[in-house]
Amino acid sequence: MDGCTAVETKLLIDPQPMDDLRIVLFGKTWVGKSTLGDIIMGNTETFTSKDLSKDRTQKSHSTVEGQKVVVVDTPGLFKSGKHEDELVKEIKRSIDLASPGPHVFLLVLRFGMITSEELEVLEVFERTFGRRALAYTTVVFTHKNEEYEANIQETMIESKDFRELLERCQWRYFAFNIKDKSPAQVTELLKKITPMGKDYFYTPEMLQEAGKPEEQEEKPKTEQAGVRFWKGLDWWESFWDLWGDIYLEVVS
Ligand SMILES: Nc1nc2c(ncn2[C@@H]2O[C@H](COP(=O)(O)OP(=O)(O)OP(=O)(O)O)[C@@H](O)[C@H]2O)c(=O)[nH]1
Numbered sequence: 001m002d003g004c005t006a007v008e009t010k011l012l013i014d015p016q017p018m019d020d021l022r023i024v025l026f027g028k029t030w031v032g033k034s035t036l037g038d039i040i041m042g043n044t045e046t047f048t049s050k051d052l053s054k055d056r057t058q059k060s061h062s063t064v065e066g067q068k069v070v071v072v073d074t075p076g077l078f079k080s081g082k083h084e085d086e087l088v089k090e091i092k093r094s095i096d097l098a099s100p101g102p103h104v105f106l107l108v109l110r111f112g113m114i115t116s117e118e119l120e121v122l123e124v125f126e127r128t129f130g131r132r133a134l135a136y137t138t139v140v141f142t143h144k145n146e147e148y149e150a151n152i153q154e155t156m157i158e159s160k161d162f163r164e165l166l167e168r169c170q171w172r173y174f175a176f177n178i179k180d181k182s183p184a185q186v187t188e189l190l191k192k193i194t195p196m197g198k199d200y201f202y203t204p205e206m207l208q209e210a211g212k213p214e215e216q217e218e219k220p221k222t223e224q225a226g227v228r229f230w231k232g233l234d235w236w237e238s239f240w241d242l243w244g245d246i247y248l249e250v251v252s
């Protein structure tokens with residue numbers, strides 16, 4: 001089982017049932033984090049409630065098809081008038097709120113607007129939670145529309161930033177259509193982001209390490225992709241069948 005840490009190897013052999021699935025939402029302001037959080041929780045208006053401060057990290061929980069889900073919504077990046085240090089401090093509270101630590105970060109991006117600013121979102125994410133957090137991250141594109149399937153191919157070919165962003169998240173992504181209120185879409189998303197075992201999560205210790213020189217010097221390791229990478233191999237194969245030739249053409 002080359003490339004797996006001891007705990008990951010144990011999880012592959014001995015998958016454990018999840019008590020709760022803990023999710024942290026992260027992204028630029030106004031991309032749809034709170035809306036996504038509410039839909040995951042079963043079409044509530046928890047995070048989009050007018051009474052909630054948009055500048056605070058908020059937690060809520062729900063049960064989706066028998067699975068307890070904890071969602072932590074964070075304030076949006078790049079809001080005018082907000083100092084990054086203060087914001088990052090507030091966002092870091094998400095790790096305590098998702099105690100003992102989130103199984104997954106959803107990096108929420110608005111599809112179709114992948115520019116250097118979106119890469120900057122990823123930079124802030126890495127500065128906040130450290131490079132190791134990428135192994136627990138799935139990109140969620142909001143604003144999915146009918147043209148999405150055609151657009152994604154075009155965007156992938158044309159936008160180096162887009163490819164770089166997805167590469168750094170090990171090509172884990174999901175396009176979410178907020179107009180589709182059926183539970184099937186949420187079930188599909190949860191299936192994609194659920195790790196193999198309840199003990200595979202980002203920890204407060206990793207947060208402590210984030211930004212330290214050792215972490216910055218650390219090269220990305222294949223094992224950091226973790227259990228979800230291995231679990232996602234079947235997905236990867238079908239993805240590669242579809243896009244592999246195009247990708248090779250672009251990089252060659
Ligand atoms: N058409 C469309 N509108 C969306 C989508 N997602 C969110 N919106 C709308 O975009 C606006 C912002 O959504 P929010 O969920 O409040 O965004 P946010 O990222 O939580 O914003 P901040 O809390 O300010 O960082 C709302 O008017 C949503 O209804 C989407 O996928 N498609």
Ligand SMILES: [Mg+2]
Pocket residue numbers: 033034035047054073074075076
């Ligand atoms: Mg919000």
